[in-house]
Amino acid sequence: MFVILLLKILVLTAVAVLTVKLIVKTAIAFVLVKGMRAVADSFYAHQTYRVPKFNDNLRENELHRKIRVYIESLPAVEDSDSAKLLTGSKPNEISVQLDVNQTVTDSFLGSRLTWTSSPDALILRIRRSDRRRVLRPYLHHIHTIADEIDQRRKELRLFINCGAEGTERESDSGLWRSLPFTHPATMETLSMDGDVKNRVKADLDQFVKSKQYYHRLGRVWKRSYLLYGPSGTGKSSFVAAMAKLLGFDVYDVDLTRIADDADLKLLIAQTANKSIVLVEDLDRFLTSKTTTKLSLTGLLNFMDGLASSCGEEKVMVFTVNSKDAIDPAVLRPGRIDVHIHFPLCDFSSFKTLASSHLGVKEHKLFNQVEEMLQSGASLSPAEIGELMMSNRSSPTRALKSVISALQTNAGERGRVGGHKRQASGSDLAGEPESVICRESVHTVREFRKLYGLLRMRSRKEDPHSSDFGSVDKSLS
Numbered sequence: 507m508f509v510i511l512l513l514k515i516l517v518l519t520a521v522a523v524l525t526v527k528l529i530v531k532t533a534i535a536f537v538l539v540k541g542m543r544a545v546a547d548s549f550y551a552h553q554t555y556r557v558p559k560f561n562d563n564l565r566e567n568e569l570h571r572k573i574r575v576y577i578e579s580l581p582a583v584e585d586s587d588s589a590k591l592l593t594g595s596k597p598n599e600i601s602v603q604l605d606v607n608q609t610v611t612d613s614f615l616g617s618r619l620t621w622t623s624s625p626d627a628l629i630l631r632i633r634r635s636d637r638r639r640v641l642r643p644y645l646h647h648i649h650t651i652a653d654e655i656d657q658r659r660k661e662l663r664l665f666i667n668c669g670a671e672g673t674e675r676e677s678d679s680g681l682w683r684s685l686p687f688t689h690p691a692t693m694e695t696l697s698m699d700g701d702v703k704n705r706v707k708a709d710l711d712q713f714v715k716s717k718q719y720y721h722r723l724g725r726v727w728k729r730s731y732l733l734y735g736p737s738g739t740g741k742s743s744f745v746a747a748m749a750k751l752l753g754f755d756v757y758d759v760d761l762t763r764i765a766d767d768a769d770l771k772l773l774i775a776q777t778a779n780k781s782i783v784l785v786e787d788l789d790r791f792l793t794s795k796t797t798t799k800l801s802l803t804g805l806l807n808f809m810d811g812l813a814s815s816c817g818e819e820k821v822m823v824f825t826v827n828s829k830d831a832i833d834p835a836v837l838r839p840g841r842i843d844v845h846i847h848f849p850l851c852d853f854s855s856f857k858t859l860a861s862s863h864l865g866v867k868e869h870k871l872f873n874q875v876e877e878m879l880q881s882g883a884s885l886s887p888a889e890i891g892e893l894m895m896s897n898r899s900s901p902t903r904a905l906k907s908v909i910s911a912l913q914t915n916a917g918e919r920g921r922v923g924g925h926k927r928q929a930s931g932s933d934l935a936g937e938p939e940s941v942i943c944r945e946s947v948h949t950v951r952e953f954r955k956l957y958g959l960l961r962m963r964s965r966k967e968d969p970h971s972s973d974f975g976s977v978d979k980s981l982s
């Protein structure tokens with residue numbers, strides 16, 4: 507009797523285990539869930555929306571394309587009964603697309619929505635009761651996500667102004683020529699103060715999300731950055747990193763190729779939305795003796811005039827070795843919103859470079875480098891990076907060459923009274939902060955210091971100062 511009972515229990519347990527295995531390993535569970543959903547759905551009235559691939563004049567319907575991009579990003583696509591595998595827009599990228607007559611489920615604001623693909627349309631199905639509450643925000647959400655994906659996928663381009671008098675212009679694209687922008691620098695590859703990096707990233711992030719805010723204020727949706735610091739400290743590389751972070755094309759304005767103010771106006775008006783407009787070495791241009799019909803007023807209008815208000819979501823970046831030679835009007839709020847200082851290498855940056863270039867986190871020669879840097883010897887990250895790269899097979903040799911270069915630099919500084927780098931217009935080690943945003947300026951003194959009002963006042967007292975400004979040593 508007991509044996510029979512035991513046998514019965516064993517048989518029942520085996521059957522239960524097999525049933526669970528069968529449900530888990532086969533599609534039964536999936537079919538059951540699907541069936542239950544279908545039953546539940548049958549109690550509700552649904553509305554369908556058809557998004558055709560082509561609009562009435564046989565042009566591709568942009569909404570259809572965006573929804574396809576969005577659907578491809580849903581993990582549920584991979585769970586559909588049949589999906590297409592295609593090569594993506596970049597090498598090694600594979601895109602999973604919904605096959606014809608397949609359905610994918612999405613959820614938004616607590617509502618379940620389905621997309622079904624047909625050869626010439628995408629069909630959205632939504633419960634009638636959810637329609638008013640969900641449809642518009644859902645389509646808005648699709649737009650946002652698709653735009654973000656497009657932006658990430660986009661191949662960045664570098665635009666260069668073709669020049670004015672005598673130089674050839676490309677007729678179909680106006681004043682600009684473009685080529686793929688493949689600069690390898692990213693925010694991660696640049697060795698700089700982590701706090702500065704994060705503040706700039708946060709600032710850019712806030713900017714791109716602030717469309718409504720700028721519109722409400724009646725302000726042009728643009729933001730301007732001044733990158734200042736000695737040569738070889740990473741200003742140009744930082745612009746490349748900004749472009750990658752934002753997914754923006756770069757318009758590199760060569761001021762020496764501009765014929766006159768009108769030419770500059772046209773140039774800025776022809777830049778696309780979501781782009782970086784870059785002017786490198788502004789100080790060198792302003793102080794150079796080259797004859798140009800471009801006036802300071804023309805430049806000011808370029809930075810903040812009506813032509814620069816054409817389009818939206820533009821980031822303007824100006825790089826200079828020193829702010830000293832720049833007319834304060836150029837730096838006033840609105841023309842420059844954020845000042846970012848690029849200093850010579852300190853010990854922390856040196857260690858980051860040693861780690862990235864030599865794979866060395868600690869070394870017995872580090873102390874010597876630290877002492878030399880503290881005693882005032884200085885090199886740019888570009889100089890230190892180059893020494894490390896050319897000696898990368900031997901970290902010790904690389905560090906010794908850095909030490910020897912620092913010793914040479916210290917010797918030169920000693921001979922010229924510590925002003926060697928200042929003479930080349932650069933060492934701003936006395937600056938209190940690396941990033942100064944308008945929002946972080948609290949005192950009148952800080953404000954004046956930032957926008958050069960003190961300098962402006964002293965320049966008024968100096969009858970010999972030129973239009974484009976002269977260096978006021980007492981304030982640097």
Ligand SMILES: Nc1ncnc2c1ncn2[C@@H]1O[C@H](COP(=O)(O)OP(=O)(O)OP(=O)(O)O)[C@@H](O)[C@H]1O
Nearest residue numbers: 695696697698736737738739740741742743887888
């Ligand atoms: N902070 C840094 N971190 C890593 N590499 C750097 C850094 N600064 C400069 N470099 C390297 O040094 C080289 C020169 O940098 P970059 O051209 O960006 O300097 P720059 O400040 O624009 O100089 P310039 O004022 O002469 O135009 C690049 O190859 C870059 O990779």
Ligand SMILES: [Mg+2]
Nearest residue numbers: 741742786825
């Ligand atoms: Mg540069």
